[in-house]
Amino acid sequence: MRIYGDLVSGNCLKVKWTCDHLRLAYEWVDIDIMQSESRTPVFLAKNPFGQVPVVAFDDGRHLAQSNAIVLYLADGSDLVPADPFLRAKVLEWMFWEQYSHEPYVAVCRFQMKYQGKRADERDPDKVARGVNALETLENALADQPFLVGSELSAADIALVAYTRVAEEGGFDLSGFPHVRSWIGNCDTVLKLSE
Amino acid sequence: MRIYGDLVSGNCLKVKWTCDHLRLAYEWVDIDIMQSESRTPVFLAKNPFGQVPVVAFDDGRHLAQSNAIVLYLADGSDLVPADPFLRAKVLEWMFWEQYSHEPYVAVCRFQMKYQGKRADERDPDKVARGVNALETLENALADQPFLVGSELSAADIALVAYTRVAEEGGFDLSGFPHVRSWIGNCDTVLKLSE
Structure with missing residues (x-):
């Protein structure tokens, strides 16, 4: 492959x-x-x-x-729940990621990190929607270590990819403690800091 | 439900x-x-x-x-292929729909049909990306009646929803004959014109 x-x-x-x-x-x-x-x-x-x-x-x-x-x-691994409803919740997060998170959090980061824009040059609508996406994650993670169930799933991989570098797009994560804990949880399982 | x-x-x-x-x-x-x-x-x-x-x-x-x-x-119906790779191709189209089709084709239609914008008031970037999405569909449908395999799947349902009303968003489908045939195929199976 x-x-x-x-x-x-x-x-x-x-x-x-x-x-x-x-x-x-x-x-x-x-x-x-x-x-x-x-x-x-x-x-x-x-x-x-x-x-x-x-x-x-x-x-x-x-x-x-x-x-x-x-x-x-x-498919068939511990990253995709066997229970059909939990699998659907993983998909729910992953479709949401592509529609309501990536176009704002990732695009702002791309513009700042690779196109040289300053934070105050970002599109205000994209910034607002990016903050809204982070708030949705913060609320969802208030009582649980991962997005679906008690273990890391494909949903966490999809969402953490750009959330962990959101600050490169000018998003301040200091007001999102549950999001920061969750990034740490994902990093630990995926061994991203090694 | x-x-x-x-x-x-x-x-x-x-x-x-x-x-x-x-x-x-x-x-x-x-x-x-x-x-x-x-x-x-x-x-x-x-x-x-x-x-x-x-x-x-x-x-x-x-x-x-x-x-x-x-x-x-x-899940388990004729709308989702049993073959894992074909199922992945259905998902490929459905993620593409939410990222590269809906934000342009559906949003232009919303602005014209429900917010009263004229065609020439649409965002040129959204229009260009919408046309690009329709071209991608046209190429994919040149040799096959549906997007994945020989039968209607969940991918067709996801893509046809806004493609069949693309003209309400100012997109001219006359130059997309394969797309128009495919819309007809979907309408026939889903009985949308009855």
């Missing part, structure tokens, strides 16, 4: 972390998104969406969309 | 169509999003995300996020 990705992208890290946690063998192929390497004809043949990550399996098939890849690779 | 939704929302229609297709019994509870009924404290207790649709099951549990609901209700 080959993972085409860029380590600056939280979406790509989700796939890497899932493989590392589940001890799945893979070859990592660097795609420099800052140089538009995800837009070349060769890459577009692998992923018509023109986005990273994309995974190429040994039989020649490809799969894109970080959260779809994570769920496929983690 | 109760579905809280607004029939002007394609995200809500996805859930309704899934139930109707699978002959699942439900009670429909109208939530007027134009009157912010999805933001009241009573509604937020059901869905902290403050969005429709949300489904309340008879045991008191709730599930939000249209695509998570569709996949949960359709």
